[in-house]
Amino acid sequence: MRSNSSPTIKDVAREAGVSMATVSKVINDLPVGKASREKVEEAIDKLGYQANTYARALKSNKTYSVALVLPSLKHPFFAHLTDELTKSLMRNGYRALLMITNYDPKAEEKCFAMVRSNKTDGVIALTYSPNLNVGDNIPVVSIDRHLGDNIPCISSDNYRGGELAAKKLIELGCRNLLHLRFSTGIPGETDKRTAGFEFKCSESGINSHTLVLRDEGTEAPFYCFLEEHICGEKQEYDGIFCSSDLLANQIKRFINERGVSVPDQVQIIGYDGIPDRFTNGLTCSSIEQPLAKIADAAVDLILNFNGTSEGANICLPVKYVPGGTTKD
Amino acid sequence: MRSNSSPTIKDVAREAGVSMATVSKVINDLPVGKASREKVEEAIDKLGYQANTYARALKSNKTYSVALVLPSLKHPFFAHLTDELTKSLMRNGYRALLMITNYDPKAEEKCFAMVRSNKTDGVIALTYSPNLNVGDNIPVVSIDRHLGDNIPCISSDNYRGGELAAKKLIELGCRNLLHLRFSTGIPGETDKRTAGFEFKCSESGINSHTLVLRDEGTEAPFYCFLEEHICGEKQEYDGIFCSSDLLANQIKRFINERGVSVPDQVQIIGYDGIPDRFTNGLTCSSIEQPLAKIADAAVDLILNFNGTSEGANICLPVKYVPGGTTKD
Numbered sequence: 001m002r003s004n005s006s007p008t009i010k011d012v013a014r015e016a017g018v019s020m021a022t023v024s025k026v027i028n029d030l031p032v033g034k035a036s037r038e039k040v041e042e043a044i045d046k047l048g049y050q051a052n053t054y055a056r057a058l059k060s061n062k063t064y065s066v067a068l069v070l071p072s073l074k075h076p077f078f079a080h081l082t083d084e085l086t087k088s089l090m091r092n093g094y095r096a097l098l099m100i101t102n103y104d105p106k107a108e109e110k111c112f113a114m115v116r117s118n119k120t121d122g123v124i125a126l127t128y129s130p131n132l133n134v135g136d137n138i139p140v141v142s143i144d145r146h147l148g149d150n151i152p153c154i155s156s157d158n159y160r161g162g163e164l165a166a167k168k169l170i171e172l173g174c175r176n177l178l179h180l181r182f183s184t185g186i187p188g189e190t191d192k193r194t195a196g197f198e199f200k201c202s203e204s205g206i207n208s209h210t211l212v213l214r215d216e217g218t219e220a221p222f223y224c225f226l227e228e229h230i231c232g233e234k235q236e237y238d239g240i241f242c243s244s245d246l247l248a249n250q251i252k253r254f255i256n257e258r259g260v261s262v263p264d265q266v267q268i269i270g271y272d273g274i275p276d277r278f279t280n281g282l283t284c285s286s287i288e289q290p291l292a293k294i295a296d297a298a299v300d301l302i303l304n305f306n307g308t309s310e311g312a313n314i315c316l317p318v319k320y321v322p323g324g325t326t327k328d
Numbered sequence: 329m330r331s332n333s334s335p336t337i338k339d340v341a342r343e344a345g346v347s348m349a350t351v352s353k354v355i356n357d358l359p360v361g362k363a364s365r366e367k368v369e370e371a372i373d374k375l376g377y378q379a380n381t382y383a384r385a386l387k388s389n390k391t392y393s394v395a396l397v398l399p400s401l402k403h404p405f406f407a408h409l410t411d412e413l414t415k416s417l418m419r420n421g422y423r424a425l426l427m428i429t430n431y432d433p434k435a436e437e438k439c440f441a442m443v444r445s446n447k448t449d450g451v452i453a454l455t456y457s458p459n460l461n462v463g464d465n466i467p468v469v470s471i472d473r474h475l476g477d478n479i480p481c482i483s484s485d486n487y488r489g490g491e492l493a494a495k496k497l498i499e500l501g502c503r504n505l506l507h508l509r510f511s512t513g514i515p516g517e518t519d520k521r522t523a524g525f526e527f528k529c530s531e532s533g534i535n536s537h538t539l540v541l542r543d544e545g546t547e548a549p550f551y552c553f554l555e556e557h558i559c560g561e562k563q564e565y566d567g568i569f570c571s572s573d574l575l576a577n578q579i580k581r582f583i584n585e586r587g588v589s590v591p592d593q594v595q596i597i598g599y600d601g602i603p604d605r606f607t608n609g610l611t612c613s614s615i616e617q618p619l620a621k622i623a624d625a626a627v628d629l630i631l632n633f634n635g636t637s638e639g640a641n642i643c644l645p646v647k648y649v650p651g652g653t654t655k656d
Contacts, residue, residue: 065425072411079407083400086428095442097393098426100414114423276604 007047016043065095066302067115069125071103076274077244077289078126081143084295085124092303094121105129122302130186139305141298144189152312154298155189156289161318162196165241165269165287168320170204172267172327174239177201177208178229180222180251181243185214190243193271197241209237219247223254230266231258238266245270248284252325268325282323290316335375343371393423394630395443397453399431404602405572405617406454409471412623413452420631422449433457450630458514467633469626472517480640482626483517484617489646490524493569493597493615496648498532500595500655502567505529505536506557508550508579509571513542518571521599525569537565547575551582558594559586566594573598576612580653596653610651618644 009027013020016039025032026040043049066089073079086096097120101107108129115123115138122139127147134140134147142153169177179197183190194210201208211225229236242248248270252262260266263285273288275281293316301312322328337355341348344367353360354368371377394417401407414424425448429435436457443451443466450467455475462468462475470481497505507525511518522538529536539553557564570576576598580590588594591613601616603609621644629640650656 068426073401073407073414074411076404076407079401079404082410082426083402083428086401086426087430090427096426098396098410098414098424099418100411102415 007049009049011047012040012043012049015047016040063120064093065097065120066299067097067099067111067120067123067125069099069101069108069111069115069123069127071101071126071128073100075246076276077272080274080291081126081295084292085298088292088295088299092299094299094303101127103128105132108132122305124298124302128184128186139302141301143294143298145186146188146313152301152314153189154294154301154314154316156287156294156318157315158189158192158318159196160315161271161287162193162198162241163200164196164318164320165193165271166197166200166204166206166208168285168326168328169239169241169267169269170200170206172239174267175206176237177206177239177241178237179208179210179241179243180247181210181212182247183212183214183243193241193243219250222251226251226255227258231255231260235260235265240266240268242268242270245272245274245282245284245286248286248325252284262325263327267327269320270325273319273321282321285323285326285328286321287318288321289318335377337377339375340368340371340377343375344368391448392421393425393448394627395425395427395439395448395451395453397427397429397436397439397443397451397455399429399454399456401428403574404604405600408602408619409454409623412620413626416620416623416627420627422627422631429455431456433460436460450633452626452630456512456514467630469629471622471626473514474516480629480642481517482622482629482642482644484615484622484646485643486517486520486646487524488643489599489615489617490521490526490569491528492524492646492648493521493599494525494528494532494534494536496613496654496656497567497569497595497597498528498534500567502595503534504565505534505567505569506565507536507538507569507571508575509538509540510575511540511542511571521569521571547578550579554579554583555586559583559588563588563593568594568596570596570598573600573602573610573612573614576614576653580612590653591655595655597648598653601647601649610649613651613654613656614649615646616649617646 009020009023013023016023018036018039022032022036023040026037068082068085070078070082073082089096099111101111105128108127109132112132112134116135124141124143126143127145132147134151140147140151142151144155146153166177179194181194198208198210211222213221240251242251248268252268255266256262262268268284270284270286273282273286276283297314297316337348337351341351344351346364346367350360350364351368354365396410396413398406398410401410417424427439429439433456436455437460440460440462444463452469452471454471455473460475462479468475468479470479472483474481494505507522509522526536526538539550541549568579570579576596580596583594584590590596596612598612598614601610601614604611625642625644
């Protein structure tokens with residue numbers, strides 16, 4: 001008779017008619033005969049046995065958990081990315097250990113220290129620290145940032161995204177383009193949005209100007225520039241590419257309030273393409289990042305890490321999505 | 329000389345001039361003399377020693393991790409709540425194990441089975457399954473749902489929130505109130521929003537009508553009702569209380585598109601009060617939930633669980649915040 005408490009390895013052995021050592025081998029993925037393995041797996045299913053992950057972690061040196069280090073969940077891009085990463089890990093039988101850093105380099109260092117001592121099977125990180133001490137005992141995959149030569153980086157195809165934004169604005173009739181972006185100053189994948197945008201403008205013989213600011217929340221210089229070059233007597237630009245949907249919305253609101261019509265007088269394209277839950281649609285025309293694919297690629301790299309991913313840099317395709325701030 | 333690799337318990341013992349057994353006692357919170365404890369703690373600080381959490385978990389029967397079971401991070405309410413819960417756990421030296429269920433009762437059952445076998449120190453859950461098998465080996469705190477007599481539930485003061493919405497609409501001149509809400513059919517804390525709203529209307533002698541629908545995404549009957557009673561020749565209601573900001577925004581858009589002006593002809597109040605990152609402000613007037621306080625209360629209950637929280641039901645105060653869909 002089975003007891004009412006959780007089945008143990010002993011119960012599984014009895015049910016399968018094998019030794020406890022054999023059950024242990026199956027659970028810890030050690031070599032064992034096919035017939036025995038099948039019997040044990042059937043018994044595990046029948047009894048609903050679940051290994052104690054901690055004991056198992058010590059034995060197999062695997063924790064079946066991956067740390068997710070992210071700045072915040074209050075920005076929809078990070079919330080959607082974390083949602084996809086967690087679901088992808090769970091589909092693979094792994095657990096997601098969430099760490100929120102609030103964009104603080106010290107908190108990022110602390111997360112990596114915790115991760116090293118906790119011996120998770122890996123880290124997927126989106127960080128802002130310029131000189132993050134990642135350590136080399138643990139697989140790390142970075143999103144949108146290069147953390148080191150031997151750390152793979154996954155991102156949307158930022159260069160192509162920039163090109164695509166310029167191409168679309170030009171196709172839709174714009175002849176003087178402006179690019180507004182934030183940059184932390186730490187070289188990252190997102191810099192390529194600017195490079196792709198400027199290349200396409202130059203290739204097409206279209207006048208363009210780029211304005212870069214440090215840190216979100218310090219938009220004032222953008223507004224001064226817009227006041228002088230778009231909202232005043234002269235309207236020198238008719239198309240704007242912004243480094244995020246968030247910025248695109250701020251810019252739209254600012255010039256709208258000063259009587260400039262979007263998209264009639266000025267067309268705007270953002271970046272991210274995250275649908276807004278409040279309005280059920282896009283908040284602006286945008287370059288859409290393939291978040292579910294970025295998540296799956298990051299998880300796949302971590303779970304199949306073999307130490308040879310040196311220089312791996314995975315770019316996943318973006319697409320243009322119209323969302324009301326362009327004339328299409 | 330210290331080695332370059334991570335310091336071990338042996339290094340700490342040598343540095344502190346005590347035995348490894350003494351270090352182990354300090355790490356595992358067992359009784360040990362004050363002088364020895366201080367020496368060990370100094371050595372740990374000096375060497376930057378970090379215990380292997382898994383080994384420690386087995387010895388102390390503590391994992392220093394808490395599972396967060398939530399439906400999705402794509403809804404801003406859940407994303408903000410998860411952000412606050414994770415930060416609160418981290419401030420307490422705990423790890424957040426994130427599990428996303430996509431509103432699927434089977435996935436919720438699976439999460440609780442995983443949690444039981446993984447032996448986390450507790451679970452903070454926001455679930456939709458009507459008969460969730462929580463088990464009783466592990467501390468559980470529920471948010472907005474009653475999971476059982478012995479499981480504490482934390483929520484915003486939903487009854488007061490409903491009262492407050494009615495009170496504000498009446499103060500702002502509304503005389504015929506409508507309440508639109510979704511309900512999963514599973515009795516929950518959020519039902520009290522309706523009770524509070526209806527009580528206040530009745531107490532004030534104000535005509536009110538409540539319409540309840542199952543499941544988000546099936547708003548059609550709301551729209552039919554609005555078409556007939558607000559957007560047609562007669563405008564029978566001048567104030568609407570919606571069960572979320574999301575619904576408030578959908579309703580606002582629908583009646584706006586049919587030529588009814590908000591807030592001039594109809595005033596709307598939602599629930600949640602989550603600022604929208606895209607517009608940097610509220611998307612509607614709302615009853616604001618104290619998310620950081622809800623998170624702290626949930627974490628506090630889990631970390632100080634002593635099995636005597638029977639019937640605990642913590643309500644945290646809400647406040648009204650104007651956000652453009654009312655006349656204030």
